[in-house]
Amino acid sequence: MAINKQHAIDPDKCTACTICITACPVTAATRKFRGPKMTGPALTRLRKLVSDDDPMLDYCSNCKTCDLVCPSGVPISTLNMMAKNEYYKTHPRKSRADDMLAHSEKMGKLITALPMGSTFAGMGMAIGKAFNMMNAMGITQNAKMPTYASESFISKFKKIKQTSYPRKVVFFSGCYINYNQPEVGVDLVKVYQKNEVEVAVDEKFVCCGSPMVSGGYIDDARINAAKNVKLLKGWVDKGYDIVTACTSCGLMLKQEYQELFDFAGMADYAEHMYDSIEYLAKLNDEGKFNTDFVENSTKYIYHAPCHLKVQAIGRPSMELLPLIPGMQIEEADAGCCGISGSYGFKADKNEIAMKVGSKLFARIKNSHADLGVSECGTCRLQMENGSGVHAIHPLTVFKKAYGL
Known part of the structure; x- marks a missing residue:
């Protein structure tokens, strides 16, 4: 198309x-x-x-x-x-990795559907690196790749018992949380429940299309967008707000769909779309944010993803995280991490990506922080790749602060 x-x-x-x-x-x-x-x-x-x-x-x-x-x-x-x-x-593709990185949802579905799929996938990546097979495919040997979870978020969500509340949201988990870090989605449900918000998910959602667009597969992204737009509008019509916990998903659904495609109803549902921490900040503005926190003396350094900055919603994490007693957190303010979704995983782009992120890596190391914090999954991975400091989602910090 x-x-x-x-x-x-x-x-x-x-x-x-x-x-x-x-x-x-x-x-x-x-x-x-x-x-x-x-x-x-x-x-x-x-x-x-x-x-x-x-x-x-x-x-x-x-x-x-x-x-x-x-x-x-x-x-x-x-x-x-x-x-x-x-x-x-x-023109021909430069790398066989382009299609795989742009259509990661296919791999995620396959691996989580197979018994021991995540184990075998991890072994495959380790063997691939050892024999330089990754580089031959166009994927860098030098970066830690995302690992696959043994159970998807959607599967885990079905086992969570929630209290029903009048305030309801539908959570667009996205591929990374669904297949790579389902614990972030679980943390969202737990944190939102502490704030008297009921969370729904829709198994019919498909990849937002952000990796497809970045890889030059916009025609494929359009197919996914047609499905998601219809579903998102349906949830908003039922009175639900929409939340994402990945800044790239949020940007794609809210803004890039409108720039690229012509489906009816996009502007209507976009008015009800929020980043997961932005939504908590909205509750705080309404005097409804639960601040019954336990003390947390961990030292954190926060990195704002590029795809958060361009949404012009400020830094909701830096607004709310300091409300936790004993919280030590500073913003890195050191520019792009370099990963840009799958860009930094490509063999011919990894050196560029690491150079782009060098200021951030130095800033993290010099901060002597215990943990990094960022809303973007691949940003978190890149922070760890470049600095050696593990990074987590702000939702995970709030879950700990609630004593969960």
């Missing part, structure tokens, strides 16, 4: 001010990428007239820092992703 151009952004709104280039973490890390302005708005005007042969498109990580700083409000990264999608319709 072709991308609907009704929601494509006019590249002529770009004033060529170069702010996006100075802010781009990839441009700062390598000369192989000419920068978001030239790759996005500038060449979008010319590709159909001259040539679509632009291999530099592959270096955009879709971190969206360019969108965040653009004074004209041009979603530059979306222009880049749309161009990448068109490019790979007529």
Whole structure:
């Protein structure tokens, strides 16, 4: 299916001010990428007239820092992703890993469905690294990869007994929480129950499509978007708010769908979408946030994901976490971690990703923090890869603070 151009952004709104280039973490890390302005708005005007042969498109990580700083409000990264999608319709893929990383939901479903699937998957990755098979596939040998859980979040959720409350949300867990870190989803349910919120899930939800878009598979993402939009609108029509615990999922469902596609009802449900910690901050504003915490003397350092920053919702975690007695937490404020979903897992991008995240890694090490904190699953993994300090979701910190 072709991308609907009704929601494509006019590249002529770009004033060529170069702010996006100075802010781009990839441009700062390598000369192989000419920068978001030239790759996005500038060449979008010319590709159909001259040539679509632009291999530099592959270096955009879709971190969206360019969108965040653009004074004209041009979603530059979306222009880049749309161009990448068109490019790979007529050009061969550089790596066999592209399809696997972009369609990780398929692997997650397979592994969690098989007995001992997560064990065998872990053994396979270890053997693959030992014999350099990962690199041959286009996946880096140098980074710790996400491990698969033995049981999905959806499966775990069905065993949780909740108290029913008038306030209800539907939780879009996303692939990473569902198949890699289901404990984060369980923590969300426990924390929300402590705040008298009942949580529902919908087994019909599919991958939000963010990894597909970043990989240049927008046409595949459109298929998923059509399914999710209908379901999300249905939940909102029943009076539910929508929460996500992955900033990339939240950004995709709330904003990028509207930039890329033309399905009815997207703006309606987007008004009821919240990041999981943003929703708790909403409760706090209403005087309904449970602050009956036990003391926590752990020292934390917080990293704000790029896909949180671009949503312009502030830093809800840094607003609420300091309410925990004894809490020691500081914000890293050191830019992009470099991972950008699956970008840093690619063999030809890992060195760039580690260079992008080098300031953050140094900041974490110098903080002497016990744990890192971030809302993004792959950011947490990258924080650990680069600094050696384990990182957890803010929901896990709140669960501990409630003595759960």
